């Protein structure tokens with residue numbers, strides 16, 4: 582395994598931002614990982630593990646070591662008549678895992694089709710879309726303690742999942758390297774059509790759902806119609822999290838904005854940040870090299886030459902205007918480095 586110096590990261594983040602890593606290494610298997618853990622360039626520097634770079638915003642060069650996770654492999658661990666345990670190594674592209682499972686007729690992650698990023702990043706932020714969340718199917722997360730090199734397996738409860746949140750993003754940030762994820766999927770039809778946009782799409786297009794691939798295909802079509810392709814225009818998906826509001830604040834807002842969309846989740850009311858941003862007039866707006874996507878206001882885009890600072894400046898302006906109009910605080914979903 583080679584450790585590079587002053588490595589260019591612009592091709593390794595979907596915002597396409599120019600940034601350099603002081604040191605850079607690529608790991609392809611657990612053996613390389615173990616070697617890395619005892620290398621002084623690893624132990625003596627700040628570390629950043631990178632998957633597909635689809636949820637990260639570089640605001641400056643990284644003064645430490647960036648480790649690109651390329652650990653591959655998907656296998657069926659165990660199965661019975663009803664369920665199957667699928668283990669995927671963390672460097673696998675998330676959608677490749679979706680394809681692996683839907684092709685075999687398994688149900689559970691088809692609603693999470695085309696989410697950019699790697700399998701290792703999925704538990705970090707408990708990825709979710711179209712009414713499904715990773716935590717609904719997660720069995721365990723395999724990790725290495727980066728300090729001791731020891732293996733540790735987290736069961737679902739230990740991951741402390743929340744909306745776009747987990748223990749790996751909080752208490753244990755940077756402490757564990759996620760090496761593999763085990764999912765428990767269903768061999769029987771288990772359609773999740775709770776998300777209205779998905780159900781409406783299937784009705785409108787008269788899609789008869791026979792298997793999980795049919796759902797996967799529909800989700801992919803919806804996503805592609807709304808979300809910009811990072812290969813064509815730099816972005817990191819949703820830049821902000823949706824906002825949870827308490828009952829009093831919700832009632833207060835509904836009096837002024839009776840059309841405000843909202844969803845009940847975990848006994849709280851979730852308001853789409855995309856709607857809030859759109860109401861403040863930001864949708865489709867461009868400010869120099871950066872902008873707010875024209876079809877999904879939750880997505881900030883880099884028109885080519887933007888710096889991370891420019892994106893942060895735009896994000897701060899959006900936060901301020903949403904605060905002023907609605908009294909609600911938007912928080913970024915992307916990791917700012």
Ligand code: EPU
Nearest residue numbers: 710711712818819821822823842853855856859876877878
């Ligand atoms: N909306 C607007 N204007 C917009 C965008 C959204 O009014 O510009 C309103 C609409 O009322 C719409 C509602 O927001 O009905 C929900 O929109 P959408 O289905 O596009 O979902 P979202 O809540 O904006 C979340 C996730 C997405 C995920 C979709 C679909 C977060 C932060 N984002 O967005 O995840 O694909 O649901 O399930 O929770 C990502 O994390 O990168 C991501 C794209």
